[in-house]
Amino acid sequence: MIFDRTSFDRYLSAHRERFLRELAELVAIPSVTAQKRGIQECADAVQKRLEAVDARVQQIPTPNNGSPVVFAEIGQGKRTLLIYDHYDVQPEDPVELWDSSPFEVRQENGVLYGRGIADNKGDLMSRIQALETWQQTQGDLPLKIKFVVEGEEEIGSVNLHGWVDENKHLLDADGVLWEGANYDEDGTYRVAQGCKGIAYLELRTRRGPAYDLHSSRAPMVENPAWRLVWALSTLKDTNDNITLDGYADHLYKFEDSIYNQVDHLPFEGDKKRELWGLDRWVNDMDDATARRRYFFEPTLTICGLESGYTGTGAKTIIPSHAMVKLDFRLVPHLTPELVQDLLRKHLDRRGFQDIEIINLGGENPSMLQVGDTAIKRAALEAYQQGLGLVPVVEPWMRGSGPIYALSDHINVPVICAGTLWHPNSRAHAPNENILEKDYFDNMRLVAALIAAFAANA
């Protein structure tokens, strides 16, 4: 089945301004889950937009009073496509590094700037608008579509696994369409069949003075910042190797074919480094090594560090506390629970019992379903039919998401496909952006994927 591209495109042109306005309205809701801002308002907006394409929509609570999941069903057919997106976004700080207000979409030279516009409100809104365009130009949808739009992706989808367990009866599907696909400096599009896992942990040192103390007392008083530095320095060596006790015992060895697949993927090291302002990779490694590490290496990243006085100039204190935010990216068979357990034991063994570990979210890796599937075939056909492109197939994304819960765990194969993340999209960073052209291409891709997935049922 091939959809009528001419009428589809004509509708996009006719409704271009409204579609962009609807996107700007969604971005304008500061749905920062980490700070509990704008969540219900954003869920309501998504529900309303889905109802406008005749979806049956419900907001379903998540465990622990988390953000509700917006669940929707539309259309009929032999096949069922489950679409995953999220309506929450990263915090906007550091605000001073934005060239415009983070929650007011700025349109300049074909680029659309705003917090969450790449990750992932642009994807969410363009997929819904693609359904409207299909209905208005092609008629009824040829398959059933289910949307799972969650509101806690940016804090590690802490309650999605529990939500899936409670709502498995709603989630029968033949394939999952994921968000977050990207393309490269040279225009190579990438689709993937999974992602790394993640454990996001905050560590707080508790041993120190009850309040910031004049630093003349330093010969006698334990300094929480020093304790944190000492503890952290045992977790990773200066060659960037993770030295967490017992960690190496759990590392998974893939089939050689997967290493080979990755080694043949395009990788424009120079362009990436230039874009990111780097003059070298870590350890001065070459691009081939960097590419392997990028795909296969689990990571331990300091995302944030804070203690004592951080303002201008000098303040002479012993801080009363110190904090670090750590993110572990996980590969098989590392899990968030395992990593947290290893870390607790590692710290205890070295006398850091006083360092508290706070779990801010985690996801298992989804890196073991890398075969040939109907949803993957449909996606490849959609790129070709809808955009005239042949994407590269990657085994998995290097980022993380709750794919495991909505794919491995319910036994439905997944594909990450989309057109919105370009090499300079700056997801999670100031001046996050997408290209206007890519926004409409994403609708063409969705339409073509619907056609292809329904046709080969």
Added chain:
Amino acid sequence: MIFDRTSFDRYLSAHRERFLRELAELVAIPSVTAQKRGIQECADAVQKRLEAVDARVQQIPTPNNGSPVVFAEIGQGKRTLLIYDHYDVQPEDPVELWDSSPFEVRQENGVLYGRGIADNKGDLMSRIQALETWQQTQGDLPLKIKFVVEGEEEIGSVNLHGWVDENKHLLDADGVLWEGANYDEDGTYRVAQGCKGIAYLELRTRRGPAYDLHSSRAPMVENPAWRLVWALSTLKDTNDNITLDGYADHLYKFEDSIYNQVDHLPFEGDKKRELWGLDRWVNDMDDATARRRYFFEPTLTICGLESGYTGTGAKTIIPSHAMVKLDFRLVPHLTPELVQDLLRKHLDRRGFQDIEIINLGGENPSMLQVGDTAIKRAALEAYQQGLGLVPVVEPWMRGSGPIYALSDHINVPVICAGTLWHPNSRAHAPNENILEKDYFDNMRLVAALIAAFAANA
């Protein structure tokens, strides 16, 4: 010479409310040098108050366009007493931990709260008011008094040494009266003849991405926060020993008599720990060891640490930069220049050439003039005559100040004497405070010291 205490006290009673109001007005000026706030306004207020006691006052510029020094001369006599105070204060944050507005003096149960009220606006204002009271009740001052009131003490008196070099002709004196003396949990007053030195350095890692980057790139991209942790972990071991290369070679060995003097000083370890919310000293050392370390040990303190995302919840980034604020407390013959030089070489030797060191101020130690002097004898007599107290003589304060520049460097012996810092004064911390009673006792002490120093000329 003994001053007429009865008429002096009667004047204090009569002008009590005005004196406290003048103090509150001085505290209300947020003279935070670290943030360049309120400096000129505060210097003008100090000048005006000194002129009200008939001082000849000038504001004298400091090198590098630093805060002006308020220099004043009053009275005539054989002896000249040089009084040092400072009109700048520490930043008030974390503001949320204050029980009242930092710059509005709160008076409650005989306690006066406010930023800088202990360190050191209470001392400065009470000394000026003591002169007024002397003039109104005793007549002319029996000696010459010079005030040096600087505005950069809380950023390490970065320009005072240069200012002294430029203004040596103004600074002839027979003794220096310093600020910052304190008393103990058990009411033991302490006077001191010097202080430790300090070097305050900020370190910034420069190698990392140009902007915060999605942390999925961590297998390839250097993380400035990790680099800072690794660098710091080489500077101090987990037993709290400074491991800076070459540092130990410069440590000074005092006469046994000085160690003995310190070992016999009162030291209420339990009370200090309770006050500061600690259940032990560093390394579980006993009080005797803690006391020795407190006096003799140079320190290396992390005063502040910052990198990446420090807000609520999770944000998955590789930070673009990392920063630490370090304060070294110095003993003979360590100097700020030496320490910075050792640190640069230490970092370079370990591959941390990219870590920039920013000098935020320093002072040499003043710990080698611990003998019997006229100003020390006058201070001891003043405590006895003015307050009926016998203070403990300590060789030096554990805090730092620019004593070296205004004493060792111009060859005038110093004494730190005062009544304002009680054990819970919380200098540099939220809810900084002094006791109302101590405020007026400080005036009695100054008057008695004037009498004693003039009499034994």
